[in-house]
Amino acid sequence: MTILLIDTSNQPLAVALVKDGNVLINYQSNIKKNHSLQLMPVIESLMDEAKITPQSLSDIVVANGPGSYTGLRIGITTAKTMAYTLDIPLYEVSSLKALAATYNNENDFIVPLFDARRDHVFAGVYQYKDDKLETIKEDSYISIEALNQFLKSQNHPYIFIGHDVLKLQDKLEGRSLSKLPDASIMYNIKEQPVLNVHELKPRYLKLSEAEQNWKNNQTKH
DSSP: OEEEEEEEESSSSEEEEETTTTTEEEEEOOOOHHHHHHHHHHHHHHHTTTTGGGOOOEEEEEOSSSSSSHHHHHHHHHHHHHHHHHHTEEEOOHHHHHHHHHSSTSEEEEEEEOOSSSTTEEEEEEEEEETEEEEEEEEEEEHHHHHHHHHTTSSSOOEEETTTTTHHHOOOOOOEEOOOGGGGGGGOOOOOSSSGGGGOOOOOSOOOOOHHHHHHHHHOO
């Protein structure tokens, strides 16, 4: 089995190739560049380096959100197109769960997060139990204040994980660790394949600003 794994949830880009459980190539980039310009060239370059043809792929795994509207659309559209064209299974994985999986420590609650601006974040709470990553609190769009309060109420050690902890560290009440997404990790947490590739949609968890403005305008009439 040769699996292509893609995470374009936010600014960092992560792509990996895993064959029979072994990571062949694991690519991470935090360059400020549009994913629409770099994703396919990166995929093609990695496959060339690993001497893998598209036809030899057995599965595709993609991070499905939450995260950047544009980033998620690009990654999911690419994954859907390739899976449909190659007629192979497509798996979706929570972007936050994938980030949580980069920190393997059973003692802590793992709190992966992405900055959602205006003192809000996309965050979930996870914990490893018997080498399996379990959900303590479902992924949500939440204020930093409410997240801090929830975590303190649990009376359990926790750690914030993600690239965005650096710019939010003055607001986060607890330990933090800067981490880039690791696409190869998604191989270990994928579950059932998507039944209908065409119906896969990003899990935004929050309306875009344009959608929210439109909704607000509708309620005024």
